[in-house]
Amino acid sequence: MASLIELANPARFMRLSNVLLPWVAGIAVLLLLVGFYLAWFVAPADYQQGETIRIMYLHVPAAWLAMMFYSMMACSALGVLIWRHPLADVAQQAAAPIGAAFALICLLTGSFWGKPMWGTYWVWDARLTSMLVLFLLYLGVIALRRAIDEPSRAGRAVAILTLVGSVNIPIIKFSVDWWSTLHQPASVLRLSGPTIHTSMLWPLLILAVGFTLAALWLHAVAMQAELLRRRVRTLKILEAERLDRLSLQAAE
Amino acid sequence: MRRAFFAVLRRDLALAARAGGGGELALVFFLTMVVLVPFALGPDLNLLSRIGPAILWLGALLSTLIGLDRLFQADEEDGSLELMRASPLPLELSVFAKGLAHWLTTGLPLALAAPLLGLLVALPAEAILPLVASLIVGTPALSFIGASAAALTASLRRGGLILPVIVAPLTVPVLIFGVSAVDAARGGPLPAGTPLLILGAITLSAIVVGSIAAAAALRQSE
Secondary structure (H helix, E strand, O other): OHHHHHHOOHHHHHHHHHHHHHHHHHHHHHHHHHHHHHHHHHOOOEOOOEHHHHHHHHHHHHHHHHHHHHHHHHHHHHHHHHHOOHHHHHHHHHHHHHHHHHHHHHHHHHHHHHHHHHOOOOOOOHHHHHHHHHHHHHHHHHHHHHHOOOHHHHHHHHHHHHHHHHHHHHHHHHHHHHHOOOOOOOOOOOOOOOOOOHHHHHHHHHHHHHHHHHHHHHHHHHHHHHHHHHHHHHHHHHHHHHHHHHHHHHHO | OHHHHHHHHHHHHHHHHHHOOOHHHHHHHHHHHHHHHHHHHOOOHHHHHHHHHHHHHHHHHHHHHHOOOHHHHHHHHHOHHHHHHHOOOOHHHHHHHHHHHHHHHHHHHHHHHHHHHHHHOOOOHHHHHHHHHHHHHHHHHHHHHHHHHHHHOOOOOOOOOHHHHHHHHHOHHHHHHHHHHHHHHOOOOOOOHHHHHHHHHHHHHHHHHHHHHHHHHHHHOO
16 A cells, blocks of 8 residues: 555656556557457458447447446545545546547447437447446536646545545446347356457457557546646746736836 | 524525515426426326326426526525625535425425415326425425535526536436336336335435535535
8 A cells, every 4th residue: 555655656657667667658659550460351350240349349349348437436536535646636537538438439339320220320328327327427527627727626526526426427327228128138247257358358468558548648648748747837926926026026 | 502503594595485485486396397298298197197207207306406596596695605604513514404495395295285386287186195204204305406506506696507517417216216106006017115115315416415515516616
């Protein structure tokens, strides 16, 4: 735990991420290239769904990542509220747009797949609807962040909203499941082992890891940018105060 | 402690009764909403009767949310929120008292007015009682989920529109079980009590989570 807190030092984070980021980016690109090659050229078309099955290789990782980034935001929210750690706030701020983007990708690719397969771009089915609600939660978090000017107060408000949302997500999921169900049940993460054939499972897993690394890379770069932005903001405030003092001295 | 709790409750009820702008405005908004729907859908009574519970629930949801941004803002402006923070009564209980007062002046009147508005959308007689019951059981959840968002936006100058944006996704379960409680009573596949019980569970947990989250938010903005 002590090492984790040491890592949370912004300067140390900058140093470490500068070393790690090129490697993460390289591995991510490699995995994505291999994964997309397998998914497009090697993996067979589905006997029922035909070529549209290839949409799944983007759709499923996006869905996983949309959920993973909300969990990451909830963990960072705990860091903000309990330890009041600035880096946790930066992490949660950087995660929101990325998670929202993956939720949107998941919804869009899903509807592109749904048009030929189900005959419609959108159905009010349980899993689609929960993802849409998750997307709306992301938008609410981003909107609240933008509405509060002062970063540290915005961070704590967003943290509370994120935690309230994460308490609600299982309830929303359960109630939406009750409300309607048409989507196929989960087929990879099951206790009895995956029901998807290995020729399709491998590209999917490789792409999932690749997308996760790419998303983490984006997240770290966004965090770096935000740290620098905040540093510039502090420097500007300090400079303004210094000029203020100078003009006061000149007046005397 | 109990006296302080009832003092906050009484104060908010008195403010709502005398200052105006709270509960009765929500009722008028509710009426306007329900009257507007047939103009959009057409005067087909069969259709209106079928989707009546949904219209009334949606109206109740929107009229609850519409005034919520003022729940803590007025107190933040005139300084009474400072007194609540400083009082020995835990802030969570103050929030609970304020949320309860909000429900007594908004949610409860909406539920009691629902039978009258049900006539406008040709709601069958056997659905009226379940509708009132589901509104009474479900609207406290709206007040308290909204209270946490109202606390988050209490010190914002442009908080008006952001509150519904934040709250709307969180109210999905209330809407689902509220409407399905009425539908079940009208001869759906489920026993009528089940959705109502789940709605009650959602309300109870919303009261706890909402009070704690709102108090945390109010402490942060010091």
